[in-house]
Amino acid sequence: MATLYATPANDEPAWWFVVSADHIFLTHDGEVPFGQLNQLAFPDLAQYQVIEIGEIRERTCYLVMADYMDEQFKGGDFAPLRQLLRPDDMEIFEMAGRARQFSDFLNTHRFCGRCGTRMQSVEWELAMHCHQCQHRCYPRVSPCIIVAITKGEQLLLAQGKRHKAGLYSILAGFVEAGENLEQALKREVYEEAGIRVKNIQYHMSQPWSFPHSLMMGFTAEWDSGNLHIDPHELVTGDWFPINDLPQIPPQGTIARTLIDIAIKR
Ligand SMILES: [Zn+2]
Known part of the structure; x- marks a missing residue:
């Protein structure tokens, strides 16, 4: 562009x-x-x-x-x-x-992270450049996995600490350096909910600028383990019957689209 x-x-x-x-x-x-x-x-x-x-x-x-x-x-x-x-x-x-x-x-990115010199914008692409040490920076994009997990006729939903009261969503987390998406997904799900998943399927992605995520959306099925919600990241979470879900994210969000895909299967 x-x-x-x-x-x-x-x-x-x-x-x-x-x-x-x-x-x-x-x-x-x-x-x-x-x-x-x-x-x-x-x-x-x-x-x-x-x-x-x-x-x-x-x-x-x-x-x-x-x-x-x-x-x-x-x-x-x-x-x-x-x-x-x-x-x-x-x-x-x-x-x-x-x-x-x-x-x-x-x-x-007003100043160079390597040498501290004031950076200049590049005219022909969206980047900041340091003319002292030639370091060039581009807007940061942080890959994130988001996954709707089902267990039979139930869907896993959790309340994040930053969610507004009463709103439940599916699990999500940042990909760490050196991980592929599947590893990130399995790690996040295990850390946040204490379970293992199988039949991981990729569906879609959505940029989410809060602040610079690229959400990559999956569905998966419960494989093993008892639910154990991580209190550091989540307020509460549980398996909900797919015909009786609590308040979930609105249409237009990737979370909602994945929920709709997961419960229609
Ligand atoms: Zn520099």
Whole structure:
């Protein structure tokens, strides 16, 4: 992908992903601003870093690196990214996630991790480069496994410490350095739930920008072991009858899609 540091024209209809820390600027209707700069209540973008990050419906998407809760942008408010999570329009949510990840990357790579010199952005790809020692950094992507595990007519669900009250989901965890996906999956499931699984099947992936994960989705079946929920990572967890599940993640999330696949088998 050609990623360019852009100076958009005033009359170009485009998507504007204005990012400030973990938040994104949404119109009062809760949408990502779309339109021409000369019709939007935005400040002069010459004072901001603007980066071309892709296209939606043949219109360019721009990331604008705003200041913390920047008050110069009018006609809306900064809101958490999750407000864009809508099953009927994942394209916008995923582009917003990309914008957020790039913004986070640029903000955390101002200085070289090897020699400490100030880094420069690369014009033709999304990277930061150190001209002192030639170290180059790219946005971090952290692979994560997520797995829906069934045992007969039951599904394993757990409440994570960061989940909102009452919400149950399937097990997930980061891949460690040197592991393949299957090893990571077996280790995570054993660590978090004390069980062994079999018939591991890969289904799909989804970028998840909280903060820079790439979720890789599997289903698996219980093989052996008694459930033992790890209290360090999870609040509670259990086998639930597939026709009587508690509150689970909404449509559009990979967790929900995997649950739907697992219980329809
Ligand atoms: Zn360096």
